[in-house]
């Protein structure tokens with residue numbers, strides 16, 4: 001819900017907290033549910049994503065699956081979600097939940113009584129002790145206008161210990177351009193409501209590169225976000241996804257996107273200012289105080305296993321035979337509600353492919369400050385191709401010479417300059433894999 005459009009020139013479908021970390025085909029392919037083909041003894045998932053698709057308005061830059069519900073389907077959605085959660089629970093058996101992330105859509109639009117049902121079920125059917133102790137992380141995305149004190153109390157009582165608040169901008173003019181309708185003053189109220197309820201961690205999402213935005217205006221947005229005192233900020237560059245209304249309007253000449261230099265200038269300024277404010281960049285678009293990084297998103301970027309429930313939610317499990325299985329639920333509420341059985345209706349299931357898994361590790365690895373284990377990447381590349389991965393080694397050393405990659409401590413990590421070119425580095429390294 002918070003936009004998270006910072007996917008730069010990554011392929012369509014490569015969205016961060018919305019869990020789709022793969023190059024998805026343009027057309028949906030209905031698939032048998034992949035959990036049916038995973039060996040019976042296999043378990044060990046500890047991250048859960050829940051997609052709640054409802055929004056009060058469809059923002060015209062957004063390509064996440066969300067809808068304005070004119071038919072009062074929230075209760076039916078929670079009935080179906082309950083069935084799906086029951087269906088996937090065995091895959092979490094014996095493993096404490098380490099991270100839960102509820103995104104959308106606008107999860108804070110779900111009625112409080114329905115929230116109570118979802119939270120109750122999670123505690124009944126999953127091992128939530130790590131979350132209750134604070135070792136685990138439970139995040140809910142909230143829109144500033146629907147993050148009421150009453151909702152925050154219910155979320156806190158249900159174990160939620162982190163909220164991500166979609167501010168996007170504090171300038172009404174830019175919010176209008178994005179078609180975000182909240183009052184900027186409500187961002188501080190939402191943060192305060194979360195704190196009062198005892199939700200320990202808050203994050204704020206901002207978008208930069210809005211048409212007509214200057215560096216000075218962006219700097220004011222960042223300063224206002226810093227002044228809220230949250231320990232996590234996400235700063236996403238506005239991107240024009242192929243099928244959004246905003247992209248169509250830009251193509252019709254209704255406005256111009258800002259130029260690349262201005263966008264790069266905003267990015268560089270942001271990283272320097274947030275570092276000064278004690279928020280280190282740990283991913284291209286994400287900044288946190290020490291220990292306040294989003295553990296759920298880190299699980300994605302480190303290629304951990306997660307299962308997503310709800311329409312359009314993606315899942316990723318490591319296959320015992322090597323590679324990983326990915327799939328996503330059908331991105332249509334009516335199809336989701338009308339589906340039989342417990343597990344969700346699935347499209348675009350991918351067969352395990354160790355080469356794809358490695359390519360994706362490179363793609364995400366150059367976007368996170370911790371980078372990737374170079375020796376492990378080289379060993380896997382060798383084992384996949386059966387020969388010495390010389391092109392990959394040459395590509396990495398060229399990126400080091402260019403000053404984009406740091407190869408100290410046996411890892412390949414993006415440098416400050418490298419963060420600006422993460423997509424290009426990813427493309428080069430993936431091409432060098434052969």
Ligand code: SF4
Pocket residue numbers: 001002003054055056057058059062063064066104105106
């Ligand atoms: S609030 Fe706007 S950006 Fe967020 S999911 Fe809904 S339509 Fe998309």
